[in-house]
Amino acid sequence: MPSSTVENYLKQILLITLEREEKVVPMGLISESLDVTPGTATSMAKNLEKEGWLCYEPRRGVSLKPAGRKLGLNILRRHRLLETFLVETLGLDWSEIHEEAEELEHAISEKVLERLDDFLGRPRHDPHGHPIPTKGGVMQRKKSRSLVGCKEGLSVVIESIDDQERNFLKFARSRHLLPGKKIKILSREEEADAMEIRVEGKMPFSIGFEAARKILVSV
Amino acid sequence: MPSSTVENYLKQILLITLEREEKVVPMGLISESLDVTPGTATSMAKNLEKEGWLCYEPRRGVSLKPAGRKLGLNILRRHRLLETFLVETLGLDWSEIHEEAEELEHAISEKVLERLDDFLGRPRHDPHGHPIPTKGGVMQRKKSRSLVGCKEGLSVVIESIDDQERNFLKFARSRHLLPGKKIKILSREEEADAMEIRVEGKMPFSIGFEAARKILVSV
DNA sequence: GTTTTCATTTTGAGTGTTCAAAATATAGGG
DNA sequence: CCCTATATTTTGAACACTCAAAATGAAAAC
Numbered sequence: 001m002p003s004s005t006v007e008n009y010l011k012q013i014l015l016i017t018l019e020r021e022e023k024v025v026p027m028g029l030i031s032e033s034l035d036v037t038p039g040t041a042t043s044m045a046k047n048l049e050k051e052g053w054l055c056y057e058p059r060r061g062v063s064l065k066p067a068g069r070k071l072g073l074n075i076l077r078r079h080r081l082l083e084t085f086l087v088e089t090l091g092l093d094w095s096e097i098h099e100e101a102e103e104l105e106h107a108i109s110e111k112v113l114e115r116l117d118d119f120l121g122r123p124r125h126d127p128h129g130h131p132i133p134t135k136g137g138v139m140q141r142k143k144s145r146s147l148v149g150c151k152e153g154l155s156v157v158i159e160s161i162d163d164q165e166r167n168f169l170k171f172a173r174s175r176h177l178l179p180g181k182k183i184k185i186l187s188r189e190e191e192a193d194a195m196e197i198r199v200e201g202k203m204p205f206s207i208g209f210e211a212a213r214k215i216l217v218s219v
Numbered sequence: 220m221p222s223s224t225v226e227n228y229l230k231q232i233l234l235i236t237l238e239r240e241e242k243v244v245p246m247g248l249i250s251e252s253l254d255v256t257p258g259t260a261t262s263m264a265k266n267l268e269k270e271g272w273l274c275y276e277p278r279r280g281v282s283l284k285p286a287g288r289k290l291g292l293n294i295l296r297r298h299r300l301l302e303t304f305l306v307e308t309l310g311l312d313w314s315e316i317h318e319e320a321e322e323l324e325h326a327i328s329e330k331v332l333e334r335l336d337d338f339l340g341r342p343r344h345d346p347h348g349h350p351i352p353t354k355g356g357v358m359q360r361k362k363s364r365s366l367v368g369c370k371e372g373l374s375v376v377i378e379s380i381d382d383q384e385r386n387f388l389k390f391a392r393s394r395h396l397l398p399g400k401k402i403k404i405l406s407r408e409e410e411a412d413a414m415e416i417r418v419e420g421k422m423p424f425s426i427g428f429e430a431a432r433k434i435l436v437s438v
Numbered sequence: 439g440t441t442t443t444c445a446t447t448t449t450g451a452g453t454g455t456t457c458a459a460a461a462t463a464t465a466g467g468g
Numbered sequence: 469c470c471c472t473a474t475a476t477t478t479t480g481a482a483c484a485c486t487c488a489a490a491a492t493g494a495a496a497a498c
Binding site for chain 4: 439440441442443444445446447448449450451452453454455456457458459460461462463464465466467468
């Protein structure tokens with residue numbers, strides 16, 4: 001039975017793999033995202049290789065083997081289902097569910113997870129708009145673009161919010177930047193690193209490129 | 220923040236303290252109930268003392284300090300609320316919830332726990348009939364007697380089932396031995412170590428003293 | 439008052455995970 | 469081609485928890 005440390009490494013490596021669309025993940029990204037020193041990530045990578053979860057190529061990085069990918073997806077499923085439960089059923093705030101799910105995902109059994117899935121009505125997306133992998137380990141990956149790349153005048157629908165940071169999520173909710181909402185890009189100011197947008201039915205406001213980058217949309 | 224190991228030790232020590240109605244808990248009972256070697260229990264007791272949870276008197280045992288008692292009660296609260304949730308909301312079987320709750324109790328935050336408590340309607344007893352400590356750390360202790368000590372002809376109500384063992388719980392449920400059920404003692408056979416009982420509305424059957432001991436009742 | 443028995447403690451070691459700091463590769467710029 | 473900046477690896481140590489097995493203490497049996 002893999003420890004929660006192992007589970008965290010594999011989940012994070014999976015997320016980085018998907019994000020970069022690149023099989024090999026350099027050690028730096030791992031140590032940074034898990035907040036451990038580089039040396040720790042290296043020694044852990046060797047352990048994970050010995051246990052068959054991934055391949056470790058010195059000075060290049062790691063790449064998930066099928067077993068590691070499967071476990072990573074499974075943890076992601078747990079995480080996202082739990083987040084959904086915390087918001088839908090217990091009414092927790094969008095901005096505080098990540099840390100909670102981070103703990104619970106390692107403690108919940110397969111059996112309880114499936115019951116929870118039933119109870120929630122087998123949702124396909126979590127509250128952030130991220131897809132929930134199926135029990136079989138399948139996760140549909142739609143190529144969504146970031147708000148930051150959208151031209152003036154365009155109307156788009158928010159697909160997901162790609163940041164777990166508390167304060168950013170609070171901001172997003174306060175401006176009604178939620179999955180499913182329609183928004184229009186009123187103007188772009190290249191020099192000011194900002195754009196002006198309007199969420200349907202709300203007041204227009206401006207948002208910096210850095211923040212807009214975290215908002216994924218579909219046309 | 221106490222580790223789940225610490226939490227487990229304190230919860231178990233609390234349970235033994237309550238059961239024996241004796242402040243000092245000998246090391247043997249601890250190592251047995253947590254399934255660790257005696258040496259491990261001793262060295263852990265020293266750590267727990269250093270951290271202020273309890274007093275350790277060599278060759279006598281440990282006794283909880285207020286902090287340890289409080290944390291123990293808190294873990295017990297988590298455990299029993301989670302068991303209730305697993306049965307009431309997710310429909311898990313009575314006999315399988317103990318192990319599940321055993322894991323989750325260390326991962327759930329205070330905040331989520333209180334939301335869960337609200338969601339469940341602030342139950343006072345878990346599915347086994349055990350009292351759930353309040354948020355403030357109060358647990359009412361009714362002196363209930365065991366079925367094994369009941370005389371022939373007596374009618375009693377089941378208060379709780381004092382065993383977490385899967386197979387025993389399965390047996391109990393199959394015979395409708397559940398908290399709240401009324402039962403009548405039809406006869407006692409001292410020599411046979413068994414008694415014949417009838418659950419209200421069901422067929423009579425006999426139960427050994429060993430099993431009857433685990434069933435707590437009120438007159 | 440010895441001896442036996444049983445519970446408990448000590449000792450020495452191992453596992454998994456982590457860090458800080460020193461050593462080493464690799465890629466790019468001069 | 470060398471030199472520097474950066475990413476990565478190695479080393480040595482620590483922490484929390486665990487075990488097996490030997491040593492000790494205290495109570496019970498003789």
